[in-house]
Amino acid sequence: MGNATQFIGTPDTVNTNRSQGLNPVAIEAIDLVKDYGRGEGIVHALRHVNVRFEQGKFTAIMGPSGSGKSTLMHVLAGLDSATAGNIYFAGSNITKLNDKQLTMLRRHEVGFIFQSFNLLPMFSAEQNILMPLTLAGAKPDRAWFDMLVNTLGLRERLGHRPNELSGGQQQRVAIARALISKPSVVFADEPTGNLDSVSSAEVLSFLKQSVRELGQTIVMVTHDSVAASYADRAIVFADGRIVADVEAPKAEQMNDLLMQERERATRMASPSPMRAVGMHAAMPAQQ
Numbered sequence: 001m002g003n004a005t006q007f008i009g010t011p012d013t014v015n016t017n018r019s020q021g022l023n024p025v026a027i028e029a030i031d032l033v034k035d036y037g038r039g040e041g042i043v044h045a046l047r048h049v050n051v052r053f054e055q056g057k058f059t060a061i062m063g064p065s066g067s068g069k070s071t072l073m074h075v076l077a078g079l080d081s082a083t084a085g086n087i088y089f090a091g092s093n094i095t096k097l098n099d100k101q102l103t104m105l106r107r108h109e110v111g112f113i114f115q116s117f118n119l120l121p122m123f124s125a126e127q128n129i130l131m132p133l134t135l136a137g138a139k140p141d142r143a144w145f146d147m148l149v150n151t152l153g154l155r156e157r158l159g160h161r162p163n164e165l166s167g168g169q170q171q172r173v174a175i176a177r178a179l180i181s182k183p184s185v186v187f188a189d190e191p192t193g194n195l196d197s198v199s200s201a202e203v204l205s206f207l208k209q210s211v212r213e214l215g216q217t218i219v220m221v222t223h224d225s226v227a228a229s230y231a232d233r234a235i236v237f238a239d240g241r242i243v244a245d246v247e248a249p250k251a252e253q254m255n256d257l258l259m260q261e262r263e264r265a266t267r268m269a270s271p272s273p274m275r276a277v278g279m280h281a282a283m284p285a286q287q
């Protein structure tokens, strides 16, 4: 797919899994820290996160509300800066880029899909799909456009504005818009959050297909274990850390993991008086 090094300059390190027989790394975070605020009110949103995403893989990021999923995605995508640590995008350290270089990276190497579609209401589906190229002053690859439009079943809808499309159709337009510039990585933030189960299944099937058939790399934040089961891998976040990393996730397995995490978080948030003084194991049974 894309060619990040073209925009980023000389890599100061290149990470590749080739020698291990794995796909090359699309993006990697090393010891990534993100704090919001300072002093008493500081929030540690990412606590020394180490993670790599391989090219041509579909990864889901799950975890309780406030655990740091969106923060990770925003920092990886260059939408927000890291407090500390490094991010390697196609082998180049993007934490060293200036604002202009970051804009170029986002424009050419990253595709975004949002829960609320974020289509421009005054423009047709076709104009929305082509918008990233229009903004970049680039010519569309018509064959690629046709392939996306046909695969996503949008041929008959190209002249329609977003308010003339169903939620599922709007999200398919948003997917075509994310893929039109052949980005290195697509970040999807709750892409099925506003869709019914049939439209969700359609959208997820296409995301999976774009990974299988087009070699796309996708990182998707989701609260939905069924959505995560479409991914090749699921990462579970809790309190700014990765607490589980699952290959070929199953919906039930992810539900169990999330439930465990929720129970653990509840226990930590409200320790019983006995646990607080370390008495739970030693307490004799009450008569």
Ligand SMILES: Nc1ncnc2c1ncn2[C@@H]1O[C@H](COP(=O)(O)OP(=O)(O)OP(=O)(O)O)[C@@H](O)[C@H]1O
Residues within 6 Å of the ligand: 036, 037, 043, 044, 045, 063, 064, 065, 066, 067, 068, 069, 070, 071, 072
């Ligand atoms: N701009 C900000 N300023 C201050 N704190 C923030 C900001 N953005 C996020 N946070 C805090 O950082 C932590 C992680 O937030 P984040 O949005 O990454 O969580 P999340 O896992 O994506 O949650 P959700 O599932 O609810 O979207 C939370 O405690 C949140 O309140």
